[in-house]
Amino acid sequence: MSKQLQIKIADTAGFCFGVKRAVKLANEAPAKYPGSKISTLGPIIHNPQVVNQLAEKGVKPVELDSAPESGVAIVRSHGITRKLALELEEKPTLTLVDATCPFVRRAQKIVAEMSSAGYQVIIIGEPEHPEVTGLISYGEPQNTRVVSSVKEIPADFFTSRKPSRIALLAQTTQSQQIYNEIAAALLTIKGELRCFNTICTATSNRQSEALQLAKECDCMIIIGGRNSANTNRLYELSREVLTNSYHIETVEELNPDWFAGKETVGISAGASTPQWLIDEVVRKLENNE
Ligand code: SF4
Numbered sequence: 001m002s003k004q005l006q007i008k009i010a011d012t013a014g015f016c017f018g019v020k021r022a023v024k025l026a027n028e029a030p031a032k033y034p035g036s037k038i039s040t041l042g043p044i045i046h047n048p049q050v051v052n053q054l055a056e057k058g059v060k061p062v063e064l065d066s067a068p069e070s071g072v073a074i075v076r077s078h079g080i081t082r083k084l085a086l087e088l089e090e091k092p093t094l095t096l097v098d099a100t101c102p103f104v105r106r107a108q109k110i111v112a113e114m115s116s117a118g119y120q121v122i123i124i125g126e127p128e129h130p131e132v133t134g135l136i137s138y139g140e141p142q143n144t145r146v147v148s149s150v151k152e153i154p155a156d157f158f159t160s161r162k163p164s165r166i167a168l169l170a171q172t173t174q175s176q177q178i179y180n181e182i183a184a185a186l187l188t189i190k191g192e193l194r195c196f197n198t199i200c201t202a203t204s205n206r207q208s209e210a211l212q213l214a215k216e217c218d219c220m221i222i223i224g225g226r227n228s229a230n231t232n233r234l235y236e237l238s239r240e241v242l243t244n245s246y247h248i249e250t251v252e253e254l255n256p257d258w259f260a261g262k263e264t265v266g267i268s269a270g271a272s273t274p275q276w277l278i279d280e281v282v283r284k285l286e287n288n289e
Contacts, residue, residue, distance in 0.1 A: 005259055007285050008217060010209045010268040014278055016202035018077040018101025019045050019271050025099045026059050026074055033095065037071035041084075042130065044076050044099075045272035046228035049250065064130075070094055077101040078130040079108060081137035103172050104131055107198040108138045114167035115139035119194065120157075122147055124182055125171030129229070132171050149178065150185045157189055165192040172200040173230055202271060203230060207237055213266030214238040219258055220245040223278055224270030231270030238268070251280040259285075 015023065022044055029038045039062045043051045051061060059074070064084065067073055070093035075085075079100035088096050100108075115121045121144040125132040136144055143163075147153055157163065166186055170179050176199055186193050214220045220238045224231025226249060238245040246258055259265060265285060269278050 004263055005285060005288070006264045007282060008213055008264060008266045009278070009282060010206070010213055010266070012202070012206040012209045013223070013267060013269040014271075014273050014275050016200070016206075016271040018103060018200075018202075021101070022074075022077040022099035023050060023054075023274075025097055026054055027057070029059055029072055029074060029097060030057050033072045036095070037068065038074070039068050039071065040074045040076060041067060041080060042076055042078075044074065045225075046231075046270075047225040047272040047274065047277075048227075049225075049277060050272070050274055068094060072097060075100055076130075077104065079104045079134040080130075081134050082108075082112075083137060101172070101200075103198070103200050104134070107135055107169055107172060107196075110167070110169050110196050110198065111135050111138040111144060114169075114194065115144050117165075119143065119165045119167040119192075120163035121145070121167045121169070122153070122182070122186070123169055123171065124148065124174050124179055126229075129171060131173075135169075135171070147182065150181050153182065153185060157186070162189050162191060165194075167194045167196065169196040169198045172198055173203045173233075174199050176204055206230075206268065206271065207234060210234050210238050210266075210268040211241060213268060214242040214245060217242070217264040217266035218244060218262040219265045221254070221265060221267050221281060222247045222269065223249070223267065223281055224273040225249060228270045228272050231273065234268060234270055238266075248281070250277065251284050254281065254284055 026044050038059045041064050043061045072095045074097045111121055121139045123135050123146045125146055127146045183195050220242050222235040235247040
């Protein structure tokens with residue numbers, strides 16, 4: 001690797017508040033509930049290294065639809081559906097540790113309140129994402145729907161059969177641009193429109209900083225799980241402005257050829273990437289290994 005390689009690390013790289021909280025609760029669980037079988041409802045975060053470390057401590061993921069009858073079940077930061085939450089609460093021998101991110105919880109409450117008040121609730125998001133399947137479950141099926149673009153707004157909304165009251169919110173990791181486009185389209189409909197900007201700033205700040213770094217550097221390394229949607233998005237954004245952008249999960253994937261003739265390398269990481277994985281990459285680059 002080049003001796004002059006200057007390393008710039010994004011301040012926003014790595015765990016966000018909600019993920020940090022969920023991983024902390026999972027790490028503390030074995031000491032807090034000794035002798036109990038401890039499960040996370042789905043992988044606690046989209047990072048295989050962290051999931052494996054927890055499994056070694058006895059905290060293992062189970063499928064959402066095979067929640068245990070007893071022991072300890074940890075709800076991850078995405079949250080779960082209202083139906084599953086109620087089912088779990090009714091299991092007398094199960095202890096529930098709720099690590100739903102408070103920002104996701106707020107969005108769930110908005111869906112419940114607006115839907116029961118009779119608004120047509122529009123959630124901007126990816127329909128299959130666990131956070132979104134959780135969000136939609138808090139509304140009534142007849143007035144709560146998910147859209148991912150302006151094109152998916154029901155055509156009825158622009159006719160005389162339009163709803164008189166609409167509430168708009170988003171999956172916490174949605175793009176602000178898509179939110180703005182959909183809000184602008186809904187504003188053309190006469191009637192009441194309530195907009196709740198539930199997009200988490202942890203995501204938008206991370207994306208802006210990565211983009212800025214990509215503009216300033218000769219090469220970008222994005223660290224995070226390949227199954228992490230926010231890491232993949234970070235990588236795509238970086239690659240749009242800098243072709244020499246690389247997505248890695250672990251330090252072993254660094255390729256010295258990427259840095260030949262380069263002077264600066266920027267580093268960012270997804271919200272589910274632990275600090276130790278970032279540190280390993282930085283150490284290797286600093287030591288010019
Ligand atoms: S990205 Fe934001 S909403 Fe999602 S877990 Fe992190 S802090 Fe919570």
